[in-house]
Amino acid sequence: MVVTPFLLTRRFFKTSFYFSFSTATAPPPPPIRVGLTESVGRAVFATRRIAAGDLIHTASPAVCHPSTTAPAACYSCLANTNSRPQQLLPFCTQHCHQRSKGYYDVEMKANWVAFDDYCRTHGLKYPFLVKRLACMVISGDAGSDTLDILQPANLTLEMVLQMEEGFVLLRNAFTKALIADEHIAFLTKQWYINVLARIRINAFRIDLAGGLYEDLLSSAVATVKAEAAVGNAVYILPSFYNHDCDPNAHIIWIDNADAKLKALRDIDEGEELRICYIDASLHRDARQELLFRGFGFQCNCSRCLHGD
Numbered sequence: 620m621v622v623t624p625f626l627l628t629r630r631f632f633k634t635s636f637y638f639s640f641s642t643a644t645a646p647p648p649p650p651i652r653v654g655l656t657e658s659v660g661r662a663v664f665a666t667r668r669i670a671a672g673d674l675i676h677t678a679s680p681a682v683c684h685p686s687t688t689a690p691a692a693c694y695s696c697l698a699n700t701n702s703r704p705q706q707l708l709p710f711c712t713q714h715c716h717q718r719s720k721g722y723y724d725v726e727m728k729a730n731w732v733a734f735d736d737y738c739r740t741h742g743l744k745y746p747f748l749v750k751r752l753a754c755m756v757i758s759g760d761a762g763s764d765t766l767d768i769l770q771p772a773n774l775t776l777e778m779v780l781q782m783e784e785g786f787v788l789l790r791n792a793f794t795k796a797l798i799a800d801e802h803i804a805f806l807t808k809q810w811y812i813n814v815l816a817r818i819r820i821n822a823f824r825i826d827l828a829g830g831l832y833e834d835l836l837s838s839a840v841a842t843v844k845a846e847a848a849v850g851n852a853v854y855i856l857p858s859f860y861n862h863d864c865d866p867n868a869h870i871i872w873i874d875n876a877d878a879k880l881k882a883l884r885d886i887d888e889g890e891e892l893r894i895c896y897i898d899a900s901l902h903r904d905a906r907q908e909l910l911f912r913g914f915g916f917q918c919n920c921s922r923c924l925h926g927d
């Protein structure tokens with residue numbers, strides 16, 4: 620595999636603070652770099668040897684949203700709110716309440732019954748992430764180009780047609796709430812479809828390991844098996860990790876939507892870091908089918924190539 624350097628754009632620097640080397644007190648940069656490959660687009664590579672079990676880096680979501688079946692999840696960070704004071708709900712702490720104020724106030728101005736019904740009737744979860752991002756853009760908490768750097772999914776005409784209905788309902792909710800035209804100028808059908816196409820490939824389903832973490836060294840499998848997802852999130856740097864059915868890294872969540880990327884085994888300098896997007900214990904055909912339906916690619920990892 621030939622690797623060429625990947626030019627990090629200004630936007631990437633803005634959204635991924637782990638690559639900022641500006642101050643003497645800043646934590647050391649993570650031992651990785653993003654490079655371009657011939658066969659799978661961009662990929663993450665180790666810049667030094669990483670030992671099994673090491674924390675490679677952490678990442679905060681660019682956008683996240685609790686699932687409708689997780690009423691106890693903090694509306695901001697997805698942590699469990701069960702033991703929090705009533706007045707803080709739907710947030711877990713004053714900190715989450717404060718940092719979400721901008722987009723939450725925007726969201727509270729609109730009536731979401733029609734939009735939420737549309738999502739529920741069609742069993743859709745990703746439009747909630749678009750709604751959250753749209754509120755963040757309107758409040759100034761995020762740029763409308765936040766996810767542009769991520770790889771988009773190839774969409775069928777049927778998918779686009781279904782998205783159009785969601786777009787109309789989202790835009791109507793804002794216009795009926797009298798949000799000024801100039802604040803929703805970004806919210807075009809094309810923007811909505813572009814964002815959803817990126818979310819489709821790059822969103823992670825969040826299952827919190829909580830106190831069970833010590834038992835979860837192989838939690839790449841454990842997390843995809845768990846049924847009770849607290850929500851979904853999109854990250855920038857973790858989105859550059861490619862998939863492998865025998866991964867050398869995994870992504871886990873302990874108490875909230877902040878992701879931890881950990882090494883599953885010793886990794887050499889220059890080696891590509893890959894995580895598993897699905898349940899690696901499935902047989903080859905089932906894995907291939909899931910990856911093709913969910914992410915639109917035929918897996919070229921060595922397990923699949925060897926028919927394992």
Ligand SMILES: C[S@@+](CC[C@H](N)C(=O)[O-])C[C@H]1O[C@@H](n2cnc3c(N)ncnc32)[C@H](O)[C@@H]1O
Nearest residue numbers: 659660661770858859860861862916918919920
């Ligand atoms: C989350 S992105 C990973 C980063 C991506 N390579 C990029 O350039 O942004 C997932 C996409 O990477 C590619 N990919 C990841 N793992 C792959 C694999 N095992 N085999 C083939 N393509 C893969 C597919 O195009 C997939 O849709």
